[in-house]
Structure formats: structure tokens, C-alpha cells
Amino acid sequence: MPKPRTWTVDALILRHADFGEADRLLVFYARRQGKGRALAKGVRRIRSRKAGHVEPLTATRLLLAQGRDLNIVTQAQALLTFPYLRDDLTRYAYAMHVAELADKFTYEGEEHPGLYRLLVHTFEQLEKHPDLNLVTRYYELRLLDLTGFRPELQRCVLCGQPLQPEPQFFSPGLGGVVCPRCGQAQWGLRPLSVDALRYLRHFQRSAFAQAERARPSRTVHEEMEHLMLAYLTHVLERRLHSPVFLQHLRRLKNG
């Protein structure tokens, strides 16, 4: 069947870039169609009717038309605008991290059922949840599941034995936990505490309603964050930008 000339998508805008005189190129993740790009014409003009509907971190219903090189946004109606992410710099910074990961872990034309819902849920939680690190780690583990990079947290990735409640190692390159016996002969491993592993496993297998009851200490949060960042960077084979800004904000807060 030939592609229709216009079609509608419900999409979360992940990022945008200025294009030409007054246009913007949108990168979005659509509920059914997955990641896509489209040109929103004239949205940098202050009188644009579409501009506010196609801002990053907005869930929008887009009417798209096939263009010569790029699809064109002909109409846009914001469905969810997540205003508290715009009003709070820290929440905004976490949301940008979430958007950057969704952008970098997906390719155009590739569908990941459930990712749109996960993104909406994560942005909703980032608007109100007191523990932004917990929301973010939970999202990262779910994203890895959905995109096929689930880390192995139940058994040693080398010997296959179930893990004992003792300090372990984590190998971004091997994609999971290495037990202390196998870890002795390896290099490039990261130490993994019993508590950090416990919480990561909990986030990996639980629904958010159960996962959010967890209360990891600040130290464990930091350990999980560093470990996840190492793994995400290894999988992507490139650096992430948003964690740098998050670190900057933390330094600013701590004086």
C-alpha cells in the first residue's frame, strides 16, 4: 500500500535543532512508529502557532506530510507539556538525560514497543518524584531491557554461577556482574557492592510502584550512577553529554 500523503503520530519531542531561516528540525519518538525526524517550518518566529506545541519534552500529536527530503509538520497539538520540568533546573537536567538516552539508543524506523509509555511515565515521575536518581536508574534499566542491552545481574557472566550475597565486580564490556572468583584474573572491572547490586536487581525486575519504595543511601546512588554511566557509554560507544551538566549542577549546589 502506498504511504499516505499525510499521517498523524503521537510523539515525544526529544530534541530540536535550528534549520534554515526560521525552521527547526525535530527528533521525536512516536508511540507506534518509533523514532523519527520532521521539519517544523517557521517555529522560531514568535507568532508561530506551532512553536509551543513542538518544544522538547512535550508529547505532541503531529500531522506530518511527506516532503522532498524530510517530512514536514503541518499541524501540532501538545498532549502533555510537563510544565514542572521547565520550571525546575534540576528536574529539567534529569529529563534531558532521559531524552538523550532515548535518542541515542534508538534508530529511525526501529520500533521498541513500550518505550513511548516508559518515556511519558519517566517524565511524569521526574516532575514530582522526590528521588530523581531512583526514577532515572529505573528508566535506564527499563530502556536497556527494551532495546536489547539488559545487563546480567543474576549470574556471573563468566562462570554462569548464581551470585552470592558478597561484593562483586561489574564489567561494562562483558555486560554484567563478574563473581569475585572469576574477577580475580580480569582487568577493567568495577567493584560492585552488595547493596548496589540488590537495588539494581530490584529495579530491573520490579514494577515502578514497588521499585520506588526503595531508599538507597547517597553512596549507593552514586555507585549505581557511575556504574550505569560506564555501561551506557560502553554500549553506545560514545560519551553522553547530559551527565556533564548534571555534575555541574551538583557542584553548584554544593558550593
Place this chain on the structure above:
Amino acid sequence: MSLPEPIQRAIEAFAALPGIGPKSASRLTFYLLREQSAALRDTLAEAIRGLNDVAYCQQCFNFTEAGQPLCPVCRDPHRDDGLICVVEEPLDVEAIERTGVYRGQYHVLHGALSPIEGIGPDDLKIRELLARVQAGRVHEVIIATNPSMEGDATAMYLHRLLAPLGIKVTRLARGLPVGGDLEYADQNTLRGALVERKEM
């Protein structure tokens, strides 16, 4: 390509400009090759050479003529040097000047924060703004970054930096554009217009 080398070079130079594709570049080049365009060619060449004599103002980072450490606005003794309007780009200064109502000075950041693109505070003229405010005299900073996600994030970041210094930090009001239709307004704009409504 069978075109003479100077023409090819001109086409390539035009095509390197943003928003100009190879077809437009060729059209512009051939327009300039017409006999009656000789004067325009000279004017353009002179204007482009003149751009080499443009430098940044050492105070506000807007453009100024080379050899002049300060731009005309910063040099103007009639402007309020205690009032600074922070904008993203030099063209924003022109937009605010056109209103004719602002009598303070400016500070041009040369961009906005964009964590996802890797544009952080160190990539903008934020340290210089902080130094300017800490030097005293400044009583109010008006943040006039764009009403976009990046502009808002930059505004929040600047507020976080400047508020502890005890100066007044304001943000340009957000509302409905003149001549617009309410039914087309997005939730964020309408919300801003409602929150910042004024008594008549």
C-alpha cells in the same frame, strides 16, 4: 564541471552559508556575473572585507568595531550601567533596541545551555557576566533568553547563579503574541499568560 574555476569557487563559497543549497549558490553567483551587477560585486566584496574589522565588545560581548574595546551601547554615558539585559545572540540586542524603551546595557551569551547537545555553562559568556555583576554597580539583571526549552534552562541557571548575590533578577514576561488567536496558543504559553496576568 566545465565552469571556470573562479565561478566554481564563488558557488562553493555561497553554498557554505547556512540555508543556501547548491542551486541557490549557483543562482546568486550567476546573478553577480551579470554586467549590471559589477557595482554590487564591489560593494559586496568591500562589505565582506569589512567584517574582518569587527571584534567583540570586552564588556557585553556584542559586536563592535576593531580597535574599540567597547561597543556603542557600553560607551554611551546616558545608558544605565546598573541594568543588564542578558540575551542569547547579538541579533537579540537589535530586536530589543528596536522597541526603543530599554535604556540599560546588554550582555550577549552567544548561545543557550543545551545539555543534550553538550553546550554547558563554560561554552557561554556566563563567567564574564558573573564577574561583571560581582564588580558592583549592577542592581538588576533582565534575562531575555529565548522562550524555548534551552532559553528557559539558561534563565533558571543564571537565576541560580545570580540570586545569591542579592541583586534583582527578572525574566521577560511570557504571554500571548499581539494579533494571535487564543485557540492556537499552547498550554505553556497560556499558562504563562495566566500566571503573569496584569490588573487593568
